[in-house]
Amino acid sequence: MRVGVCGAGGRMGATVCGAVCADPELELVAAVDPAATGQAVAGADIEMAPTLDAFGEARAEVVVDFTVVDAARENLAFYADHGMHAVVGTTGFSDADLASFADAFAQSNCVIAPNFAISAVLMMRFAELAAPFFDSAEVIELHHENKIDAPSGTAMRTVERMAAASSTWTPDPTERLVLDGARGATGPGGIHVHSVRLKGLVAHQEVILGAEGQSLVIRQDSYDRSSFMPGVVLAVKRIAEHPGLTIGLEPFLGL
Structure with missing residues (x-):
């Protein structure tokens, strides 16, 4: 399968390039990153190109996109217009964006996942299953210091699924804030979300659920970007089997 990578000069993009090159069923045919134009791609006999046209010239069947949301909006329109499948790890899209992508991908397919770590996908599923049995959550x-959006797409997806699974969350009892923002942000269902940004971290999440006399903590840790690669490679290989727009890796795992 002929694969392109957009955002190939970034840390995630470079890791994706390595994973594609290491898989005997995949061929890295193009890598795009305007900020790294002309740089060699480790493990492949190609250089980074400045524009998306490189994917068409290389006849890429699937493009993996780890960029930023403003660029990704235009990128996805290009992939759809050129009949390329898209595996997208960029987060921060609006509902209007997703509706637009659903309309655009009529001749090819697209998966947008907030997290490609299989452990993170399972964490979200476990939190969803646990939600009806607890009163509050x-x-x-927690992410590295260069992540620009907060809360993370994974956190938002987790809270949305928990709120859909249970509508009986106990209201926040806080009456006085000594420090503004001390209770974090309020997400769907009134579930509070807290974002941490620190050097030394990669991607981590903790879901804390409470009920009378008990609590449950579900935690997922990605210590290295390699943790995302099995999910990315799986999505690349199976994207042709999932028509149109898919949100999340769950359908690829049978969840």
Whole structure:
């Protein structure tokens, strides 16, 4: 399968390039990153190109996109217009964006996942299953210092699924804030979300659920970007089997 990578000069993009090159069923045919134009791609006999046209010239069947949301909006329109499948790890899209992508991908397919770590996908599923059995919950997501959006897409997806699974969350009892923002942000269902940004972290999340006399903590840790690669490679290989727009890796795992 002929694969392109957009955002190939970034840390995630470079890791994706390595994973594609290491898989005998995949061929890295193009890598795009305007900020790294002309740089060699480790493990492949190609250089980074400045524009998306490189994917068409290389006849890429699937493009993996780890960029930023403003660029990704235009990128996805290009992939759809050129009949390329898209595997997208960029987060921060609006509901209007997703509706637009659903309309655009009529001749090819697209998966947008907030997290490609299989452990993170399972964490979200476990939190969803646990939600109806608890009265209150909070989510703490922790990421590296260069992540520009907060809360993370994973945290938002987790809270949305928990709120859909249960509508009986106990209201926040806080009456006085000594420090503004001390209770974090309020997400769907009134579930509070807290974002941490620190050097030394990659991607981590903790879901804390409470009921009378008991609590449950569900935690997922990605210590290295390699943790995302099995999910990315799985999505690349199976994207042709999932028509149109898919949100999340769950359908690829049978969840």
